[in-house]
Amino acid sequence: MQKVTVNMVSDVVCPWCIVGYQRLQEAIKTLDDIEVDIKFHPFELNPNMPEEGQNLREHIMEKYGIGAEQSAQNRARLVEAGKDVGFAFNFDDDSRMQNTFKAHQLIHFAAEKGLEEQMKLSLFSAYFTDGKDINDNAVLVKLAAGAGLDKSQASEVLESGKYASVVREEETLWMQRGIQSVPTFVIGNQGVAGAQEPATLASFIKEAASQ
Template structure:
């Protein structure tokens, strides 16, 4: 019998390690097969909540925020590309990529969760931004992505033109910050076990087996 597993995946649309983490997690769940019955819920986190509508060049942004040199940024991007390739995701980021505000994307993801299409939209947002160089703050692109995964485009446009779900997203962001989440991805299993960072597939497999064993009152050697 498979063990139910509730997974809160706290992440941002513009976070490359969140892509690596998600793809590793889904591969781990595929490997576990019938052992586990997982339900993934995406929780919002904004890396750059004050980012303006025009965005900012990625190299410039990382230099300002983390003090990285362009060479370090380039090295980091190459590492992310390699890790993405390992789990089947094509990163096409370069030094001319831009960082954008993602609040509206999080509002759409909240709505997609109510419609049962949250995973599909999250994946589409990751691909649009990291593989195709899209802008996750552009309302036209967001409405198009929503429609591409089976959501109602007109409804998406209505949400984007208003401040619908803004309150809910802000409350969820505050909740995870108050629980001590300060970096993403943070993957929380059954509300109590957290794994941080874009971990490899085997790390997730090991963690999930450990959690399932404890849930059943057993031990893992």
């Protein structure tokens, strides 16, 4: 059995990141003789997002210079893409873009306990499906416990910011490697940007295994 590591650079408020992850899972199912290990790496779409966040529709229109109609079309396209991979996006007029720096610190802590995938998926669902504020410590601690982490340790991680500098360094490292958008999958020595189709991801994984 060959083993390939897929490094996934992503943010938990990036809808195409969860679509990309689900497509990666579909790709993995087609690989009989290759074991895939997924490692998650932090990227903040909006590192300067204020603590209280911003209305999602306003944020998207401002950031990408699009109108309300195009924004609504993009949301509809995402909802369909989510359905195709078994993930529920529940957008409404009150949905907010949120600061994710604390969430990334929690994922780093979870990685040390071998629970980063559970933590990451829990954050995606909390934000996109359940409309939770994933910049709220109480919400984050509850999600951490649900992912199998110790509640008091998770709380201490968030209160102390003990992993803040580590996360910042890792974000900087991936940007210095040329990653400017997410999701980006680094498979072998190749960077694959975007929520690619399962067949495309599978072919990159096979190529990395053959090397």
